[in-house]
Amino acid sequence: MAVLINFKICDNAEECSGIEVCPTGALAWDKVNETIVIDNEKCISCGMCEKECPIGAIRVAHDENEYNEIKKEIDDDSRNTKDLFVDRYGAAGISDFFKIEKDEIADKIKKDCLTLIEVYNLDFAECLLKSIPIKELTKDFPDDTLYYKADVDEDFKDYEVSELPALLIFKNNELLGHIDGYYNIDSKNDMLEKIKNVVNK
Numbered sequence: 670m671a672v673l674i675n676f677k678i679c680d681n682a683e684e685c686s687g688i689e690v691c692p693t694g695a696l697a698w699d700k701v702n703e704t705i706v707i708d709n710e711k712c713i714s715c716g717m718c719e720k721e722c723p724i725g726a727i728r729v730a731h732d733e734n735e736y737n738e739i740k741k742e743i744d745d746d747s748r749n750t751k752d753l754f755v756d757r758y759g760a761a762g763i764s765d766f767f768k769i770e771k772d773e774i775a776d777k778i779k780k781d782c783l784t785l786i787e788v789y790n791l792d793f794a795e796c797l798l799k800s801i802p803i804k805e806l807t808k809d810f811p812d813d814t815l816y817y818k819a820d821v822d823e824d825f826k827d828y829e830v831s832e833l834p835a836l837l838i839f840k841n842n843e844l845l846g847h848i849d850g851y852y853n854i855d856s857k858n859d860m861l862e863k864i865k866n867v868v869n870k
């Protein structure tokens with residue numbers, strides 16, 4: 670039926686994995702205008718592109734109602750690619766202030782405020798692509814909450830972390846808990862619930 674792209678948050682890159690998996694050519698890269706183009710005449714609503722998009726920018730509608738609902742969601746979406754950059758790569762990704770080394774973690778967790786440290790691996794592209802949308806998830810946290818990002822080895826197992834990226838939550842030098850692995854934008858409420866459970870336990 671139709672595919673829609675939320676260009677407010679889409680990287681709009683030639684390497685789009687949705688283009689790669691589309692079996693009909695409904696999604697393609699326009700070299701002249703340097704943008705992803707959609708040909709809904711060709712779209713069979715198979716949903717493959719939607720599954721591939723790590724940030725939920727590609728949405729597939731199966732009927733007109735769904736199309737209108739998705740379109741409205743996109744129209745109402747107040748995010749932009751700048752937010753996405755910050756969410757996915759962390760404010761730390763663009764400000765050295767938040768970036769710490771693995772060895773610095775022990776020093777950063779001594780304060781009595783909440784301290785959140787996202788551990789990730791820079792060489793592990795999948796990890797970067799699937800970073801934690803931490804800015805949005807913690808917007809209601811106390812103002813004195815501290816936030817850092819630490820680039821760690823791919824096989825990082827400290828604090829019993831099982832998968833990167835992981836969010837370590839500390840208070841007063843004590844590890845309250847951690848949430849491992851990627852949560853995409855659709856499951857952010859699950860992650861927020863987990864963070865709250867860790868913080869409030």
Ligand code: SF4
Binds near residue numbers: 671693694
């Ligand atoms: S839903 Fe299927 S056919 Fe339509 S654009 Fe996505 S991958 Fe291509």
